[in-house]
Amino acid sequence: MANSVQTRTGDDPVIQWVTFRLAGETYGINVMQVQEVLRFTEIAPVPGSSHHVLGIINLRGRVVTVIDTRLRFGLPQEETNDNTRIVIIEASSHVVGILVDSVAEVVYLRQSEIETSPNVGNDESARYIQGVCHKDDELLILIELEKLLTDEEWSELDSL
Amino acid sequence: MKDEKHETAPHPDGEGALIEYLDDLLHDPAAGSSAPAEKPVSASDKNKLTDNVHVFDAGRKALRSAPAVAGSESEAGNAGNKMPIGARAGSKSNRDIKVATIDLSGSGLQRASWLSPSLLTAAHQPSSSESKKPEPPKTPSVEARQTDATTDLAQHTPQPEPQAEAIPQSQPWCENGRPVWAQKAFECLIFKVNGLKLAVPLISLGSIQPLNKKLTGLPGQPDWFMGILPDTAQGNLKVLNTALCVMPERYQADSRSALQYVISIHGFAWGLACDTVEKSITLQPEQVKWRTQRSKRPWLAGTVVEYMCSLVDTDGFQQFII
Numbered sequence: 249m250a251n252s253v254q255t256r257t258g259d260d261p262v263i264q265w266v267t268f269r270l271a272g273e274t275y276g277i278n279v280m281q282v283q284e285v286l287r288f289t290e291i292a293p294v295p296g297s298s299h300h301v302l303g304i305i306n307l308r309g310r311v312v313t314v315i316d317t318r319l320r321f322g323l324p325q326e327e328t329n330d331n332t333r334i335v336i337i338e339a340s341s342h343v344v345g346i347l348v349d350s351v352a353e354v355v356y357l358r359q360s361e362i363e364t365s366p367n368v369g370n371d372e373s374a375r376y377i378q379g380v381c382h383k384d385d386e387l388l389i390l391i392e393l394e395k396l397l398t399d400e401e402w403s404e405l406d407s408l
Numbered sequence: 409m410k411d412e413k414h415e416t417a418p419h420p421d422g423e424g425a426l427i428e429y430l431d432d433l434l435h436d437p438a439a440g441s442s443a444p445a446e447k448p449v450s451a452s453d454k455n456k457l458t459d460n461v462h463v464f465d466a467g468r469k470a471l472r473s474a475p476a477v478a479g480s481e482s483e484a485g486n487a488g489n490k491m492p493i494g495a496r497a498g499s500k501s502n503r504d505i506k507v508a509t510i511d512l513s514g515s516g517l518q519r520a521s522w523l524s525p526s527l528l529t530a531a532h533q534p535s536s537s538e539s540k541k542p543e544p545p546k547t548p549s550v551e552a553r554q555t556d557a558t559t560d561l562a563q564h565t566p567q568p569e570p571q572a573e574a575i576p577q578s579q580p581w582c583e584n585g586r587p588v589w590a591q592k593a594f595e596c597l598i599f600k601v602n603g604l605k606l607a608v609p610l611i612s613l614g615s616i617q618p619l620n621k622k623l624t625g626l627p628g629q630p631d632w633f634m635g636i637l638p639d640t641a642q643g644n645l646k647v648l649n650t651a652l653c654v655m656p657e658r659y660q661a662d663s664r665s666a667l668q669y670v671i672s673i674h675g676f677a678w679g680l681a682c683d684t685v686e687k688s689i690t691l692q693p694e695q696v697k698w699r700t701q702r703s704k705r706p707w708l709a710g711t712v713v714e715y716m717c718s719l720v721d722t723d724g725f726q727q728f729i730i
Contacts (some may be wrong), residue, residue, distance in 0.1 A: 255726075272625075273624060273625060320627075321628060322628055322629030323627060341719055363643070363644060365626075372510060375628075376628070377626060377627070377628070380626075380636060380644060382622070382638050382644070384637055386622075386624070386638070387624035387636055387638050387644065389624065389627075
């Protein structure tokens with residue numbers, strides 16, 4: 249959280265989150281970790297890569313790995329459409345793309361509005377859920393991108 | 409006994425599933441009994457069950473025929489909404505329990521605000537016996553809540569929520585093989601899910617929320633985690649698919665559409681989804697066949713043959729879902 253865009257209101261910092269949709273739910277990621285948002289483009293598969301890796305794209309001469317977010321979250325697969333986006337993020341010293349159904353907006357959330365992640369099931373399964381927040385009559389699921397992959401999986405991206 | 413099960417005539421709806429399931433529970437090798445003698449599930453018991461089902465059919469029908477209980481803001485002003493809840497008439501025996509119909513002209517939040525403080529209060533009150541008369545309480549007691557059940561909620565001013573307490577520590581079971589709360593007569597709320605009757609001790613009850621909002625699903629969660637019910641009287645409530653938790657082997661996916669309520673447990677941020685809320689009953693500890701080994705089904709405190717229901721151990725449920 250050290251690199252968050254924060255506006256201090258007393259002891260309750262306001263943090264900006266980029267929200268995106270995935271399988272009907274709204275997720276949020278810290279705006280400071282978002283580099284850019286791309287329309288869906290052809291993704292070149294990488295033989296032998298992990299199942300959660302869709303492939304690579306050429307981003308202005310730089311190779312960026314794209315992660316299948318639906319697969320990572322255990323959600324059913326769906327065809328891409330005009331709203332599909334690749335969000336380029338930086339996490340754990342890696343620049344990767346995550347495929348999402350659509351990108352919604354940037355919201356401002358007070359730290360105090362964020363509830364801790366639910367304590368059900370084993371911790372491993374939901375390690376990347378940082379918390380939830382009630383906003384505009386719906387719940388935002390806030391993602392901690394560093395925990396989207398395990399240390400081994402982050403390291404594996406270097407070899408692609 | 410297994411053979412008897414097969415000799416029994418087919419049961420309508422979920423009744424057969426209930427009897428089969430309880431039969432399994434009662435004959436689970438891991439299950440022990442502190443009751444003096446195990447009462448077999450006789451034909452008369454099944455008839456009693458059928459009678460009970462009929463008694464509360466009216467309430468259930470009213471429940472299903474009633475308009476969606478104060479779900480949206482547009483419904484908030486609908487003064488005709490009624491929500492039947494099984495409420496025990498104070499001086500009646502358990503068999504004469506009546507289904508009270510509560511006028512819900514307020515919004516869902518108002519109703520939730522009404523339900524929650526009283527039920528939360530119940531968690532701090534000693535179990536009241538049938539013969540006790542309510543003292544002039546400074547805080548509402550179990551009896552007071554039952555009296556309030558007949559009042560018009562529209563005139564009920566929402567009370568401020570009591571301060572949330574720390575999660576209670578798991579209460580150990582006593583040497584006599586019963587939980588601390590079952591050392592004397594205790595009250596339970598019976599609810600039904602996927603044909604199975606479950607009873608939860610009132611002392612553990614938090615609130616009853618209508619399942620009328622979209623649940624927010626979370627990735628990477630177990631199948632029995634249905635999602636988060638937002639903005640309830642107890643904050644965001646994690647809703648568990650009760651049937652999938654307690655009897656995954658008999659779970660039918662299409663039964664999910666029948667779920668109408670969430671029963672939250674005091675001190676925990678989760679609730680059990682159920683089809684119907686039936687009634688509250690008073691049980692003597694001797695009426696329960698207590699389980700001595702709860703490693704296989706930690707959520708099961710015991711079974712009550714008279715009501716053909718399973719008694720839920722909420723602390724055990726917490727262990728089960730973590």
